[in-house]
Amino acid sequence: MYKVLVIEDDAVIGDMVSMYLGEEGFHVVRYETGHAGLEAMSEFQPDIILLDLMLPDIDGLALCGQIRELSNIPILVVSMKNKVIERVNALTAGADDYLSKPFSMHEMSARVQALIRRSKHYHSSAVPSSIPAKPVEALSKLPKKPAQEMDESSSLISLDHHTRSIWVKGDLIETTYSEFEIMKCFIKYPGRVFSREDLLQTVRGIDSLVTDRAIDVHIANLRKKIEENPKEPKRIRTVWGVGYKYVQ
CATH class of the missing domain: 3.40.50.2300 (Response regulator)
Structure with missing residues (x-):
């Protein structure tokens, strides 16, 4: 239940x-x-x-x-x-x-x-999402991912599909479900231009409400988490009039 x-x-x-x-x-x-x-x-x-x-x-x-x-x-x-x-x-x-x-x-x-x-x-293959007994300590001691475990397709950013985690230069980055799904598409198809509609279909559940504007918000949040300078993104690029693409 x-x-x-x-x-x-x-x-x-x-x-x-x-x-x-x-x-x-x-x-x-x-x-x-x-x-x-x-x-x-x-x-x-x-x-x-x-x-x-x-x-x-x-x-x-x-x-x-x-x-x-x-x-x-x-x-x-x-x-x-x-x-x-x-x-x-x-x-x-x-x-x-x-x-x-x-x-x-x-x-x-x-x-x-x-x-x-x-x-x-x-989370079918991940550790259950439970509330940590000492959340403040848990959040302040995020683990480092060993260099040898990094995804070969991207030396700076890797995705762990079992735990649904994103690692940036060895640091664990917390993401929402939608952010992880968007990043998964980017990593899988680097250089491909995704329209907002493409990304909507990626994150939209059968009954969930997701809008074009929400996609822009998710992209902005991802840039804050993975870009050195979110205002001048080098990884997640805007393709004006179309959508977004990921550059390795």
């Missing part, structure tokens, strides 16, 4: 979501504040988090970023905010999908299942 952590202060929406997902066979727990939800993560070990952005005690975007620093658990943002910039900000903070209120319970369930399905597929 998959576990869903709902962080939602609206009792009506929270109860409806919990009831619907419960009837769909999920184990659901709900908390009305961000701090309570964050504290529950370690013990509950959810397979996905449904996060409202308008919480009484903490900014939802800040909480989203904090969760992403601790874990790769899929995050589905549900919010009354429906402007494009709000979606972009949520994706930038680490969310994997965004659903505007009011929404169909059936669509919400489909998105939850799609994100869990994608997550389980990605």
